[in-house]
Amino acid sequence: MIKKIEKSLETAIKKHKTGTVIMMELPAEAYFEANSATVKLLTGKGFEGVYVSFHRPFKSISSMLKQEGVNINKLIFVDVASALGGEIQEKTPRCVHISPEIDIDELVRAIYTSLDRLEGKKFVFVDSLTTMALYKPLSETMRFSEFLMLTVRKDKEKVLLVFNVAKDLAQKKFIQDIALHADEVVNVVK
Amino acid sequence: MIDAKKLEAELMNLPEGWIVLLETSAENALEAGLAAIKILTDKNYYFIVISASRPCSNLLSLYEKNSIDSGKITVIDCVCKSQNLNVKDSSNVLHLESVSALNDISISIGKIIGKIKGNKFICIDSVTTMLIHNKPDVFARFIHSVLTKMRINEISGLLLSLESETNKEVRAEIAQLCDKIIRI
Numbered sequence: 001m002i003k004k005i006e007k008s009l010e011t012a013i014k015k016h017k018t019g020t021v022i023m024m025e026l027p028a029e030a031y032f033e034a035n036s037a038t039v040k041l042l043t044g045k046g047f048e049g050v051y052v053s054f055h056r057p058f059k060s061i062s063s064m065l066k067q068e069g070v071n072i073n074k075l076i077f078v079d080v081a082s083a084l085g086g087e088i089q090e091k092t093p094r095c096v097h098i099s100p101e102i103d104i105d106e107l108v109r110a111i112y113t114s115l116d117r118l119e120g121k122k123f124v125f126v127d128s129l130t131t132m133a134l135y136k137p138l139s140e141t142m143r144f145s146e147f148l149m150l151t152v153r154k155d156k157e158k159v160l161l162v163f164n165v166a167k168d169l170a171q172k173k174f175i176q177d178i179a180l181h182a183d184e185v186v187n188v189v190k
Numbered sequence: 191m192i193d194a195k196k197l198e199a200e201l202m203n204l205p206e207g208w209i210v211l212l213e214t215s216a217e218n219a220l221e222a223g224l225a226a227i228k229i230l231t232d233k234n235y236y237f238i239v240i241s242a243s244r245p246c247s248n249l250l251s252l253y254e255k256n257s258i259d260s261g262k263i264t265v266i267d268c269v270c271k272s273q274n275l276n277v278k279d280s281s282n283v284l285h286l287e288s289v290s291a292l293n294d295i296s297i298s299i300g301k302i303i304g305k306i307k308g309n310k311f312i313c314i315d316s317v318t319t320m321l322i323h324n325k326p327d328v329f330a331r332f333i334h335s336v337l338t339k340m341r342i343n344e345i346s347g348l349l350l351s352l353e354s355e356t357n358k359e360v361r362a363e364i365a366q367l368c369d370k371i372i373r374i
Contacts, residue, residue, distance in 0.1 A: 028365035055334075055367055060207065060341035067205070085338030128366060134331045175244070177319035 045088030
């Protein structure tokens with residue numbers, strides 16, 4: 001699985017001269033394993049990234065990634081999970097918190113300003129669009145993905161945008177609509 | 191019959207704060223659930239069980255028969271009141287209106303975890319049963335919210351699910367939120 005992820009990422013990075021949008025279809029059973037492998041690969045190749053976490057609050061995701069050998073000093077986290085869960089969010093320099101209403105404009109702004117804080121090669125990693133769609137209307141989820149794609153493609157620097165979706169959810173119409181606009185769709189098998 | 195050794199090995203090696211989806215067949219569900227609770231209470235975890243399948247009296251009787259220390263368990267019973275039984279809360283049983291009372295379940299979890307010291311495990315028994323009584327997207331949001339609450343409070347979790355009985359899309363939504371999937 002990890003070799004497939006590595007090969008796909010390398011191919012995508014070499015192939016596209018400007019900002020690249022990748023959609024990764026992952027087995028639900030190995031979702032976090034695949035996520036951490038992707039982030040580890042990218043940070044290992046000198047990328048710094050913005051990790052937009054819908055699944056796990058900052059404390060949990062940063063600790064778990066660290067246990068997997070990821071250098072979390074190369075990451076800024078946008079803790080959407082805590083906001084969605086209505087939980088009080090701890091203040092920390094490596095984490096950007098957003099309001100519980102999950103305003104799309106605020107979220108995109110948080111990602112964009114976090115990118116400015118990073119050096120060198122950059123990526124934006126969204127752990128799950130389908131989890132976002134549980135809380136926001138589909139139109140807002142689509143708007144979010146379109147904003148992000150526009151942001152990475154118009155940026156003069158080469159930013160990699162990675163959307164992740166569970167394989168069994170990849171047939172949802174809105175996911176297929178987003179996949180149509182991605183530069184690469186990577187089907188990861190465990 | 192379940193592979194009890196495999197289950198024990200899987201549960202004993204879990205890092206702290208991990209949330210597990212335990213998938214099993216309908217025939218093995220009871221045995222797997224009891225075995226998991228026994229393994230973890232023996233490991234000194236305090237268990238909070240959200241019971242959507244069995245009334246508290248039945249559960250507590252099963253725990254006693256299987257030498258599970260009910261002093262280490264709180265049951266959030268979502269069954270009795272929905273059957274119009276006249277029940278009262280006790281020191282280790284909290285009765286809620288029904289399996290659909292997701293907000294109440296979430297609030298109750300918050301209150302209980304605040305009162306208990308030490309390592310805790312929350313068990314949802316079962317995801318499949320709760321889905322019968324709740325819309326899939328509403329239930330997925332509930333699971334996400336409860337799991338987030340658990341992670342922030344560093345509480346481990348066990349979600350019991352009947353393999354092949356759970357809607358594929360909802361199963362994927364829930365599985366991606368879990369740290370490990372165990373099939374017994």
